Amino acid sequence: MNRQTAREARDSSRIDYGIIFPVMVLALIGLASIYVAASHDTKSVNIVRMVITQVIWYIVGVGIVAVVMQFDSEQLWKIAPYAYGFGIFLMIAILFFYSRAYFIQTGAKSWFALGPLTFQPSEVMKPAFILMAARAVRTHNSQYPQHTVRSDGLLIGKLVLWVLPILLSLHFQNDLGTMLVFLAIVGGIILVSGITWKILGPLIAAATAIGGTTLALVTTTWGRNFLTHIGFKAYQFARIDAWMDPSNDTGSASYQLWRSMKAIGSGQIFGKGFNNIEVYVPVRESDMIFSVIGENFGFIGATLLIFMYFLLIYQMIRVTFDTKNEFYAYISTGVIMMILFHTFENIGMNIGLLPLTGIPLPFVSQGGSALIGNLIGIGMIMSMRFHYRSYMFSADNEQFN
């Protein structure tokens, strides 16, 4: 009995409010924005239903967080292969059982459809892969305590092997955006895994060089001639053009972007106020949700939103420092990279900094499976603080720095 109350008291202090707070704020912003987007949709949609659906997803998500945080690092370690295996299974199954209707709408074979419910397996693949990658790095690092070019090369090779089936599946699903998310996760974990600068330096240099060359090729005439020569198609350039000069061509691709930029820009410093929408932006409720925030709350609101994400990531890094567990460090790196990439790409494409891809804004955009995927990640981070005390009482003394 006594033990019971002590445990409950401990439970409450073990809840990481530093993480819950920004997620809560983002969720509220999300619900408000979805409400605004729904009220201004040109098609008559059921506003209440749209918002309620999202609330239900949150409730489900909170339940999942509560479950996931019960797993301590040992259990996470153990379930990692099973989670990864299950994820891969789904990723293969999706290639055969994707929703035909969604495929026609979006051109990606990424959705299962069960009646009215849709589900994107790549969203749960993300946390599963993070677990597996963290486990792989941790295992490797204990086998090769000294980082050498050779051992690090081996580590990179292992990570590539783990991520390869996912990338292949995503390639066949025709989902470039999610592929980039996985690459970002791998990149982040490679960075934190302690790989020697002898590899990291050239990697970064090579990435910069490739990026720069690509940019040079697609933006110049001779470069395009060269690319056309080796088999690139005109529509691929059209997308780049839409991104580089959206106001010039208000055709299909850049139409959305230019609308979004107009919406956000016209919000100016203070925004137009809640639920004041003047610019129509297609698919505002999901990928272009940031345009609602930018238009309604202006530069100040948008900056606050970005700050919330920064706060969330900062809190994740803080808890990683606090708990000083290498396995957890890799997990939180993966989750951070996942959220970072989603946030950066989504906001970036809304404001014309990056080309358009179908990537939702974490915790804000409408849509269930992305939210669940992100919340599983949050659950894994929250499990750190939740099980931290149990390490404190253990005999071992961990040192992080």
Add this chain to the structure above:
Amino acid sequence: MKFLRKRVKQSAKKQSTISFRLNFLLFIVFILFAALIAQLGYLQILYGSKLEAEVQRTDKTVVTSNVPRGMIYDANGRVMVGNKANNAISYTKDADVLSTDIYKTANKLTQYLSVDVGHLTKRDKIDYYLANTKNLKRIYRQIPRSQKVDANGNSVSDKVLYKREMAAIPKSELKFNHQQRQAAQLFKIMSGAYQLSTVYLKNEDVSAEEIAQVSEHLTELSGVNIASDWQRSYPNGDSMRSIFGSVSSEKQGLPDDKLNTYLARGYSRNDRVGTSYLEEQYENVLKGSKAQSQVTMDANNKVISSKKLYQGKKGGNLVLTINSEYQKQVESSLKNVFNSAKSAGMTQYSNGAYAVAMNPKTGAILAMAGLKNSPKKGTTSDDALGVVNQTFTMGSAVKGATVLGGMMSGVITPTNNTLSDAPLYFSGGLIKKAVYPANTYSSLNAVQALEVSSNIYMMRLAMKEGNAKYEANQYFNIDKSVFAKQRGYFHQFGLGVKTGVDLPGEASGYPGPTNDLVKSLDLAYGNFDQYTVMQLGQYVSTIANNGYRMQPYIVKSIRGTTSDGRLGRVQTQSTPKVLNRIGSTQEEINVVKQGFYNVVHGSMSWGTAHDLKDFTPAIAGKTGTAQTFYYDPDNPNNTDPPETLTSSFVGYAPADNPKIAVAVVFPNISTNADSSHYNTQVAEQMFSNYFKDNGQKTSSGSSSKSA
């Protein structure tokens, strides 16, 4: 757990690496987010007001609506070309109307309105069929997935998809019943309209019941309205229709060949424009000014407001110089005389008959009539326009210009103008002489030469002008420049140049080739170059008007419309315009006028128009008979074409103070018609009707008398 932590403990160095790398990661996050905020600042602060202005931007579009076309009146204010108002059902296409909405409206309309279903193409039917959401969905489902995506798995473009959907419609689905065909026709018209523009769904034979039905349901039929349209009407029958020309229908719209010109002048593609003759020439006047409304649309293409800028003005009315009564009389004279020639068997190769009457002092056209005869079919048709666009070899009628040309060049003078009338004999046996027997006259002066229509006199004039070297039966040479010299004189009278009449498509005549020098002599007596009847009229008017060449005109004034629809205030009055004065003195002109007077009133037995002698007021004139050949368009290279005569007459009356000048031609009548005087018969009737219509007493001599 222990297993895990033991490993962690193994390397303190690793721990510090991790924390450094985590901080590094946080740093990257910071940089990336800072980049986002920088771009946000750029968008929202730096460019915020600009983008805000872009959002607030409203498009102002000026929408025009048509006004009735101006009418055409004759000199006495009789309506020649009017507008018949029709009840019509119109449709104005709003901004951002979906084809599904149009589909619904079209279907509803068929309950109240029946339209003529024109030619519905397969595409029209398909567009209508697919505008139905249910049909579209069903067809979409029928298409195999492989057609919906390209090789890369991207969904194909809307255009390609629509094509595939079109192909996938089963044929049986496109077998429309009556109602569907009607709806498809309406759908075609409605969807073809430009945004914010108005088209007519039905503008002919709209029944009162249809009007009632549609107006009762106007609220359900968005964009549909009761309107009125007009149609050209000709209350005076077909007289002069070829001069009036025609107006395109809304369906025809702008003519292809002038599309860009009209578009540049602000016309829309379905505007009705004059496509020929007066309607085309005076398009600017007749079209009026369209009513203009300014429609303001916001950045989302929604109409915010509409403001009437300009009420529009009905097109200006043309008042012609022609009196329709007199015109009809001229037409019937021409027809009667032609028919008598026809019954006499003289019109086997005839091109018809043409006549023009004008006021010699102003150039105002009093009547212009043409009768086109088709020798092959033996049918005739109205061709008033032939007066300005058909050219003929006119014959001796032009001799007045030849004589004045001789005086202008100085080879004869009013006091010294007697020339030998001996025929011209050329080596090779060619003899050039007058119609009368050789050596009837040993010599003639200018007045006599005109009276008896001496070809020899005219040829000798040309030879003098061209410094010809001539020895009977031996050799002949003449300056080649004599062609240009003679034509230069003729041009001063309007022969061989455009008269400047206010009708499009005027011919400037047809000059013959100048390689055979002897032809310059034929030119002198009107047997070589070809002229229009209008040029002949201008030429004789110039002589009648003492050397002032007037620009002929058919539109006397442009007038507005009063509120009750009658002729309104004069907007523009045509003023007589002197194109040039010929380079002759009055004394010289008087010689020719005397000659022309003597043609009718002279006493020489070979005078050519003595049958008009007894007509009062006195007529002066000149006949012409050209030796011509029938040109068969089906046999253009015939080396031995049938010989014909072209008989012409120019004249004016009263001889001392001309009020009317006429030119008449009967091209390509039979060579046996030489003494029939169809030309003078028509002329006499034209003179007599003119004076009668103007309340002046006339008495005509016997026109049966021939000289």
